[in-house]
Structure formats: structure tokens, C-alpha cells
Amino acid sequence: MEIFQVEHARKWMKATNERIQEKKQELTELDQAIGDGDHGINMARGFREVMTKLDGETYQHVADVMKDVAMTLMSKVGGAAGPLYGTAFLKLSMAFKGQDVDYPLFTKGMEDAVAGVKQRGKSEVGEKTLVDVWSAVLEKLQENDHFDGSLMLDTAKAAMENTKETMATKGRAAYLKERSIGHLDPGSVSSFYLFESLAGVIRE
Numbered sequence: 476m477e478i479f480q481v482e483h484a485r486k487w488m489k490a491t492n493e494r495i496q497e498k499k500q501e502l503t504e505l506d507q508a509i510g511d512g513d514h515g516i517n518m519a520r521g522f523r524e525v526m527t528k529l530d531g532e533t534y535q536h537v538a539d540v541m542k543d544v545a546m547t548l549m550s551k552v553g554g555a556a557g558p559l560y561g562t563a564f565l566k567l568s569m570a571f572k573g574q575d576v577d578y579p580l581f582t583k584g585m586e587d588a589v590a591g592v593k594q595r596g597k598s599e600v601g602e603k604t605l606v607d608v609w610s611a612v613l614e615k616l617q618e619n620d621h622f623d624g625s626l627m628l629d630t631a632k633a634a635m636e637n638t639k640e641t642m643a644t645k646g647r648a649a650y651l652k653e654r655s656i657g658h659l660d661p662g663s664v665s666s667f668y669l670f671e672s673l674a675g676v677i678r679e
């Protein structure tokens with residue numbers, strides 16, 4: 476892949492939605508262990524609405540797709556994850572606005588997205604949140620100079636798995652302190668499915 480196009484963005488969201496619907500129960504169970512048990516429900520509702528929105532629209536630019544994704548997730552997901560995912564996609568949309576999305580621009584969009592999520596959540600890497608997965612993917616994008624689906628998949632997976640060993644200091648899981656150790660972070664797992672889906676589109 477040289478240019479990330481509207482069709483790629485659509486496939487990304489379609490694959491993510493399928494994965495989230497399949498994994499709704501798993502995400503719910505992860506959130507039952509260290510949160511309030513609604514992450515699977517929140518994400519499944521949000522991405523179902525994203526598909527409904529995108530299927531009814533035509534788009535000229537990737538930025539316009541990202542904007543509709545952002546607005547839909549913000550209004551439909553709820554909880555902590557809604558505004559965080561919404562912010563990430565809104566930042567992608569703003570960075571991409573009116574332009575063809577080549578590798579450097581995609582990376583720039585991810586820089587803005589990660590900065591936006593951190594600011595919104597007042598969070599940093601290592602706090603056992605979805606920031607861990609987004610930041611790891613960003614770091615590899617910055618180190619590299621072309622789209623690499625295998626690298627993205629491996630990077631997101633390792634960062635997601637690493638949240639099992641860490642203690643939560645942000646979000647509901649932070650109330651559990653040491654007892655959050657030994658559990659995967661639900662938002663990192665849903666973010667893994669998002670980047671796994673993107674990696675699949677890149678590798679096609």
C-alpha cells in the first residue's frame with residue numbers, strides 16, 4: 476500500500492466491526508474483571524452504528540470517513556472509551572483533511588491521535604490503558620518508512636499482551652491497584668482488534 480484511500484478506510488472499519496462483534500463477550504468479560512463490564516457492549520454498539528453511518532454515505536477523502544467514525548463513536552459508545560476513540564479518529568480526520576494519505580501523513584495523523592488521547596485521558600504510556608497499544612503502534616510507524624501490516628500486527632499484539640503484567644493507574648481498573656495486575660486491559664484488547672484489522676487491510 477502506498478496511499479491509504481477511502482476504500483481502505485471502509486475495509487478497516489468493516490473488519491474492525493466484525494472483530495468487535497465476534498469478541499463482544501470477551502471484551503465484556505475482561506471489563507467485568509477490572510471494570511464495570513460494559514466495554515464489549517459499548518464497542519459493539521458503537522461500531523455497528525459506524526457501519527450504518529458509512530454504508531449510507533459516499534466519501535471523497537479519507538478525512539471525511541474518519542470524521543464520521545469519530546462523531547459516531549463519540550455519540551454512541553459512551554463510557555470512557557467513547558470520547559477517547561472519538562478523539563483519536565477526530566485527530567486523524569483533522570490531520571488528513573482534504574489530502575491523499577501517504578505514509579508520512581498517516582504517521583502524522585497517528586501522532587496527533589495519540590497526543591489527543593493522552594490529553595483527553597490525562598494518561599501516559601504504562602498506565603494499562605489503550606494508550607499503551609496506540610503508542611506502541613505509533614512508535615513503530617515513526618521508526619519505519621512504509622506501511623507494514625505484519626509489523627503493525629505484532630506490535631499491537633505485544634503491547635496488548637503486556638498490559639496483563641502492569642498495574643492500572645488510570646480508568647476504573649485503577650481503583651483495584653495491585654489487583655489489576657494479571658488481567659488484560661479491555662481497551663487495549665479492543666484497540667488490538669482495530670490495528671489487527673488495519674494490518675489486514677495493509678497486507679491485502
Ligand code: ADP
Pocket residue numbers: 506510511512513514517518553554555556557559592595596597598603604605606645646647660661662663
Ligand atoms: P468505562 O470505564 O467508562 O466503563 P469502557 O469500559 O468502555 O468505559 O472503556 C474502558 C477502557 O477505556 C479501559 O480499558 C482503558 O483502556 C480506557 N481508559 C479508561 N480511562 C482512560 C484514561 N484516563 N486514559 C486512557 N484510556 C482510558
Ligand code: MG
Pocket residue numbers: 506510511512513514554
Ligand atoms: Mg467499562
Ligand code: MG
Pocket residue numbers: 511513554555
Ligand atoms: Mg461504563
